[in-house]
Amino acid sequence: MSREARELLFKPVNKKESLSEQIIRPSLPIWKETAINILKNKLALFGLVLILIITFFAIAGPAMVPYSASEQELTKNNLAPSSEHWFGTDDLGRDVWARTWQGARVSLTIGLVAALLDLIIGVTVGGISGYMAGKGKRGDRIDSILMRIVEVLYGIPYLLVVILLMVIMEPGIITIIIALSATGWVGMARIVRGQILQLKSQDYVLAAEKLGSSHAKIIGKHLIPNTMGIIIVNLTFSVPSAIFSESFLSFLGLGVQAPFASWGTMANDALGVVIGGQWWRLFFPALMISITMFAFNAFGDGLQDALDPKVRKKGGK
Amino acid sequence: MSLLKVNNLKVNFKTYGGTIRAVRNVSFEVDYGETVAIVGESGSGKSVTVQAIMGLIKKPAGEIEKGNILFKGKELLQLSQKQLREIKGKQISMVFQDSMTSLNPTMKVGKQISEVLLYHQHVSKQEAKARAIEMIKEVGIPNAERRYEQYPHEFSGGMRQRIMIAIALACNPDLLIADEPTTALDVTIQAQVLGLLEGIKENKNTSIILITHDLGVVAESADKVIVMYGGMMVEKCSVQELFSNPNHPYTWGLLESIPNVSNKDKERLKPIEGSPPDLFSPPKGCPFAPRCKYAMDICMEEVPRLYDVADGHSSRCFLNDEMAPNIATFSEVEERV
Amino acid sequence: MNQEIIKTTNVKKHYAIGKQQVVRSVDGISIDIYQGETFGLVGESGSGKSTFGKTIAGLTNPTDGSVYYEGNNVNNLSKKERHRINREIQIIFQDPQASLNPRMQVGDIIAEGIDAHGLAKGKARKERIYDLLERVGLNPDVVKRYPHEFSGGQRQRIGIARTLAVQPKFIVADEPISALDVSIQAQVLNLLNDLKDSEDLTYLFIAHDLSMVKHISDRIGVMYLGNMMELARSEQLFDNPKHPYTQALLSAIPVPDPTLSKRDRIVLQGEPPSPVNPPSGCKFRTRCPHAMEICSLEAPMWKEIHADHWTACHLYS
Ligand SMILES: Nc1ncnc2c1ncn2[C@@H]1O[C@H](COP(=O)(O)OP(=O)(O)OP(=O)(O)O)[C@@H](O)[C@H]1O
Ligand SMILES: Nc1ncnc2c1ncn2[C@@H]1O[C@H](COP(=O)(O)OP(=O)(O)OP(=O)(O)O)[C@@H](O)[C@H]1O
Ligand code: SF4
Ligand code: SF4
Ligand SMILES: [Mg+2]
Ligand SMILES: [Mg+2]
Numbered sequence: 001m002s003r004e005a006r007e008l009l010f011k012p013v014n015k016k017e018s019l020s021e022q023i024i025r026p027s028l029p030i031w032k033e034t035a036i037n038i039l040k041n042k043l044a045l046f047g048l049v050l051i052l053i054i055t056f057f058a059i060a061g062p063a064m065v066p067y068s069a070s071e072q073e074l075t076k077n078n079l080a081p082s083s084e085h086w087f088g089t090d091d092l093g094r095d096v097w098a099r100t101w102q103g104a105r106v107s108l109t110i111g112l113v114a115a116l117l118d119l120i121i122g123v124t125v126g127g128i129s130g131y132m133a134g135k136g137k138r139g140d141r142i143d144s145i146l147m148r149i150v151e152v153l154y155g156i157p158y159l160l161v162v163i164l165l166m167v168i169m170e171p172g173i174i175t176i177i178i179a180l181s182a183t184g185w186v187g188m189a190r191i192v193r194g195q196i197l198q199l200k201s202q203d204y205v206l207a208a209e210k211l212g213s214s215h216a217k218i219i220g221k222h223l224i225p226n227t228m229g230i231i232i233v234n235l236t237f238s239v240p241s242a243i244f245s246e247s248f249l250s251f252l253g254l255g256v257q258a259p260f261a262s263w264g265t266m267a268n269d270a271l272g273v274v275i276g277g278q279w280w281r282l283f284f285p286a287l288m289i290s291i292t293m294f295a296f297n298a299f300g301d302g303l304q305d306a307l308d309p310k311v312r313k314k315g316g317k
Numbered sequence: 318m319s320l321l322k323v324n325n326l327k328v329n330f331k332t333y334g335g336t337i338r339a340v341r342n343v344s345f346e347v348d349y350g351e352t353v354a355i356v357g358e359s360g361s362g363k364s365v366t367v368q369a370i371m372g373l374i375k376k377p378a379g380e381i382e383k384g385n386i387l388f389k390g391k392e393l394l395q396l397s398q399k400q401l402r403e404i405k406g407k408q409i410s411m412v413f414q415d416s417m418t419s420l421n422p423t424m425k426v427g428k429q430i431s432e433v434l435l436y437h438q439h440v441s442k443q444e445a446k447a448r449a450i451e452m453i454k455e456v457g458i459p460n461a462e463r464r465y466e467q468y469p470h471e472f473s474g475g476m477r478q479r480i481m482i483a484i485a486l487a488c489n490p491d492l493l494i495a496d497e498p499t500t501a502l503d504v505t506i507q508a509q510v511l512g513l514l515e516g517i518k519e520n521k522n523t524s525i526i527l528i529t530h531d532l533g534v535v536a537e538s539a540d541k542v543i544v545m546y547g548g549m550m551v552e553k554c555s556v557q558e559l560f561s562n563p564n565h566p567y568t569w570g571l572l573e574s575i576p577n578v579s580n581k582d583k584e585r586l587k588p589i590e591g592s593p594p595d596l597f598s599p600p601k602g603c604p605f606a607p608r609c610k611y612a613m614d615i616c617m618e619e620v621p622r623l624y625d626v627a628d629g630h631s632s633r634c635f636l637n638d639e640m641a642p643n644i645a646t647f648s649e650v651e652e653r654v
Numbered sequence: 655m656n657q658e659i660i661k662t663t664n665v666k667k668h669y670a671i672g673k674q675q676v677v678r679s680v681d682g683i684s685i686d687i688y689q690g691e692t693f694g695l696v697g698e699s700g701s702g703k704s705t706f707g708k709t710i711a712g713l714t715n716p717t718d719g720s721v722y723y724e725g726n727n728v729n730n731l732s733k734k735e736r737h738r739i740n741r742e743i744q745i746i747f748q749d750p751q752a753s754l755n756p757r758m759q760v761g762d763i764i765a766e767g768i769d770a771h772g773l774a775k776g777k778a779r780k781e782r783i784y785d786l787l788e789r790v791g792l793n794p795d796v797v798k799r800y801p802h803e804f805s806g807g808q809r810q811r812i813g814i815a816r817t818l819a820v821q822p823k824f825i826v827a828d829e830p831i832s833a834l835d836v837s838i839q840a841q842v843l844n845l846l847n848d849l850k851d852s853e854d855l856t857y858l859f860i861a862h863d864l865s866m867v868k869h870i871s872d873r874i875g876v877m878y879l880g881n882m883m884e885l886a887r888s889e890q891l892f893d894n895p896k897h898p899y900t901q902a903l904l905s906a907i908p909v910p911d912p913t914l915s916k917r918d919r920i921v922l923q924g925e926p927p928s929p930v931n932p933p934s935g936c937k938f939r940t941r942c943p944h945a946m947e948i949c950s951l952e953a954p955m956w957k958e959i960h961a962d963h964w965t966a967c968h969l970y971s
Contacts, residue, residue: 009615010640203753206713207813210745211767211820212737225757358835359806459924473925474699503698504864505922508906512921530836533865533908556912567837574840575910576869585847586869588840592805 037306044302050295054288058108061101069094069102070259078273081280088280091273099261100284106262107243107292110177114242115235117181122188123231125150129189130196131219147193150186158183158245162254171257176249180242188234195227229307236300240293247289263289318390320524321347321370321409321492326384328365328374335597339365341548343384344623345541347492350522352514354535354556356571357545358593363528364414366545367494370526371411372401388492407437410485412478414496414528419481420469426480427453427465433487452483456513475506482513486523493517494526499534511538532575536560541629544568547594547604549620554630564632567605603635611636659824659856660687660710665719667705671930678929679705681880681937682719684956687824692850692857694871694888696864696903698926701877703860707826710858711745723824741771744822748829750809754801760787760812761797767820786815789852790845807838811845818853826858831866839863843870864907868892873962876900879937880929882956886963896965899938936968944969 038044062069065086073093081088087096129146132139162179169175199205205222213221243263249255250264257265263285270281328340340362347353355363368374370386372393386393388409393401413419421429430452431445440448446465453461456479469477478498485493495514499507515538517523527538535542535556542559544552544567552565563569570589591608600606606616615635624637635641667680680702687693695703709716712728721728723739731739747753754763761783768774774782784794790811801809810830817825827846831839847870849855861867867874868888875885876899884897895901902920922941927933933940939949946968954966 006615007640009618010613010635010638010642012642013612013614013617203747203749204755207745207747207753207816208755208766208770210711210713210740210743211816212740212770213766214770217770221758221762222755226755358837475925503862504906504908505698505902506925507908508919508921511908512919531908532836532910536910536912537908560910560912570837572910574837576865577910586840586844588844589837590841592808592838593835 034303034306038299038302041302041305043298044306047295047298047300047302050291051299054104054292054295055108057101058104061104062098065095065098067095067098069098069261071095071098078278080278087284088278090269090281096266096280096284099266100263100288103261103263103266103285104288106173106256106260107246107264107289110173110180110246110262111239111243111292114177114180114184114246115238117177118185118188118238118242119231119235120185121181122185123192123227125185126189126192126194127196127219127223127227130193130200131223133193133197134200146189150189153183153186154190156183162249166254171254173256173260176246176255179249180245184238184242188231188238191230191234192227195230196223199223199226233300233304233307236296236303240296243292243296244289319346319348320351320389321526322385322387323366323370324385324387326366326369326386327382328362328369329380329382330378331380332378337596338548338599339596340369341599343543343545343550345543345550345553347524347526347541349491349524350518351541352518352525352527352539353541353543354539355526355528355543355545356530356532356535358530360593360596361545362548363545364496367411367496367526367528370494371405371409406433406490407488408490409492409494410488410490411494412481412485412496412498414500420477422469424468425465426467426469426472430480430484430487433484437488448487449483452487453480455486456480456483457509475502475509478502478506478510479513482510486517489521490523492524492526494528496528497530498527500529500531507534514538532571544571547599548596549604549633550623551605551633552631553623554627554632558627558630562627562630564626564630564637565605565634566609566611566636570608603633613641657689658686659689659724660858661685661722661725662710663719663722665706665709665716665721667702667709667714668717675930678880678932680709680716681929681932683877683882684719685875685882685885687856687858688873690850690854690856691872692859692870694867694874695858695860695877696862696867696874697877699862700926700929702880702929703877704828706877707745707828707858707860711743711826712740713745741767741820742823744817744820744825746810746813746817746825746827746830749833750806750813751801751833753813754809756801758800759797760799760801760804763801763812764797764815764819766816771820773820782819786819789818789849790815791841805838806834807841810834810842814842814845814849818849821853822855824856824858826860828860829862830859832862839866846870864904876903879926879932881937881966882964883938883967884963884965886960886965890960890963896959896963896970897938897967898942898944898969900965902943936966 038048071094075093076089077091077093079085079089085095085097087100089095090099125146129143133143134140158179161182165175165179199222205218208218208222246255246262247264247267250262251268253268255264256262266285267282270278273281324344326340326343330337330339343366345353355366357363365374369381370393374381381394388404393404396404420426427446427449430449434440434445434448435442450461450465453464458464458476458479472480482498499510502510511534514525514527518525529535539556542554542556543550544565546567552563552568559568560572563572567589573587574589576586589608594600594604594607600617602618603609603612603616603621606612609616613635621633621635623631623633625631626637663684664682665680666682669677669679671677683706695706697703708714710721715729723743726735726739728739764783764786765779768779768782783797787794787796792808792811801812804812830846831842834842843866846857850857859867859870871888873885874888874891876883876897878899884891884895884900891900892904895904902922905918905920920943924941927940933950935951936942936949936954939945942949948968954968955971956964956966958964959970
């Protein structure tokens, strides 16, 4: 730049109030920012993609082969994976590919339904308990009754609940879901209660009370929206834990009964024969369990980070 | 040769939101027995600057893009972890901004001091303990023997801060870095801690880098001052110069926006309008330009270089350029003093 | 001007902690706050400033003693009266981050009080929001943005706009500037000062920073360990502090002027004792350079030693 041209730049600019009062961060609704953060988190994205792939095969997988999950072809039993039977066959000649994805349906359904029940019961109990705590004598009583129930359930190992349920109910998908949810919701309830208790002493809730907002407004506008993040994160963690519990129970023979197959029952059936060299019968269901667990946990982790206000705050005050 | 020389330091952080240019081109020196204060707004890069000196910028998120840090002529950025550990804690030590939480809650306070001694100096356990008790006394905490056996939660905030200082001083470092050591404390406790730092400097000729945002603390404790804004060092001078002959418009703004305690009439404060810059996308030119009353077109285009305005006084502002119109003097502040 | 708006008589607020222990956060304070003044409240951390502020604002009930607002005992009101007084007394919080709901848009945050009291609807509501934003120096375009997009000073101004919406008469400002950068503090302080004149407000201004308190306050009260130590007009307090604690406090303020020779600083020894277990007699005696025998035996009376200059110290009895 020539000296003259440069000299021209040394003159005061017109004052621009608007410039100095600029908003310092670009406007993005929180859900959008969360979505962006997840997409930027490679592990979480990987988890999400895996979840979508597994879901896709659970829906479409069985129809991709000309065999059904229960179709027995005794002449073609115990075949190793090949171009005909991608995942091989079992001792009754059933196609392991078809069974694996049929099992995915069962496992995923159980995981989702159990997590959903956890969500409904846990949020209701935790929300009521947290909100009522400290609201007069009656409120404290409701809180302490609910928390007593939670504590008792928390202390009982779920295997015990399952075994008791098996005594009075038929083993099966419904029983498993009931067994898992009967104790599963307490974790959610505790988390939600803790969060609500903490939120209640936040300055913005105090301010809302002072400004005369009604209880309904405070719950609807302040407490619930600020608990959503933690609920969603907890939900993504309870799906894999339900799937694992189901597999574990089925593996013990306490779970899903024939003709349904879940990953756990498949692994159980395969136990005796692995030594005989039929690795594929254990390998594929076990692999699916692992991938699913990993996928949901990775996604949940990423979600937790993405929803963490501290991450959002970094760098821009 | 000065004790510490920082040259063109640049530090970046990679975050979800993008790259934060936390420190851009900071250079300064610390002489033996000298207190250098770093002032600036929250997020201006004060802590990151000293973290770089202490080798605390951790990859992969943090990265020292360029620069030199010479301690007694040795390049710290080239040293191995082992060599660095040898220097850290022994010759350079640091009191952290959140030192309230940097004590180990499950370990006796005295142990935490003697541990440092055992690690860095070849002393026996008894010697370390005796020395630790001496340190507790030295930072002005009575009943040192009994205090040695107590846990951090039995100490108040001001005492914990002083224990942190005792740990930092245990090995007689040549350089003490104190990151806002008094911000969380009350003025009466702050006075105790500042008195302590002053004593160390006088008795042991320890050099101190003191981060603060209180200009009162600067005036009372510092010899030299570095003013930071938006990750840059915008002014560097002696403490007398800062108050009598400040050069940078941001420094003017700072001095004008504090009320004067000895002032009788309550004139209106003169704040700096606007908000600090977003470090994700800092302004192209001078970081202060969007809030500067004297901004020129050039300020939006180019980052100003450091202009020498007096002996040992430099300022990163285009108003010092020979081409700049001669508009601004710091009359308002001079009137007030 | 000497019409009082707030009167407290021997107000105490004790919190039970654990089994038998009680924190004497506020331990008997009797003061008047005059209509239209700014009453500054200073003291060490933990001396009970916020607790006293919250008690006056009606966010907690005093353990003992009473708070009167315009002559009415605020702990003893009909429902309708309470609704009105709750609106007229408002509070501004210290942490601008924690005092705004991160999931709400700025417009809705500001309108919270308007909605709760049904002050305006539809178009009128929108216009009020714009008007409030303008009064605190923010661009009306920001109504759809979220709190995290703003800097600390801007957030604090949003909080101020929210309280102004319900047309309060008395505002407890609990350290409204301590979380802000020095260069921003003056912005907020000036705004509070301007609003005081234009909206006819009275402030209880709690702060750490004595020079800021002096700048904004008409009178200043000095608290120590739950008690008021001294109360005077602000120039009077700075020029002629009577209580040994006030003297030490003022001498400890670092002055931003390196040419002043080192002043005679009264460096207090030790730390404030715990409010669970305060010293007998005068609570300051464990650190007081002038402590006498009587000080451990008898608590000094709170009395007016000059016109409008109160203190509690045996040196003046
Ligand atoms: N580990 C880190 N990861 C990402 N960003 C960081 C990290 N440490 C600091 N930063 C960013 O670097 C910038 C400068 O931070 P720094 O801590 O140096 O500020 P500061 O001047 O010390 O402020 P304060 O007065 O608040 O302590 C800030 O925007 C901060 O968010
Ligand atoms: N809800 C509570 N339960 C128990 N103790 C409390 C409660 N609120 C405050 N305290 C205690 O009361 C004392 C006074 O607290 P308060 O917050 O009023 O002090 P403060 O003067 O505002 O301090 P700061 O300057 O740090 O804000 C403290 O010892 C505090 O621990
Ligand atoms: S360089 Fe320009 S914008 Fe920056 S401080 Fe100087 S005059 Fe202001
Ligand atoms: S009453 Fe006694 S101890 Fe208390 S401040 Fe006065 S002289 Fe000091
Ligand atoms: Mg810092
Ligand atoms: Mg407080």
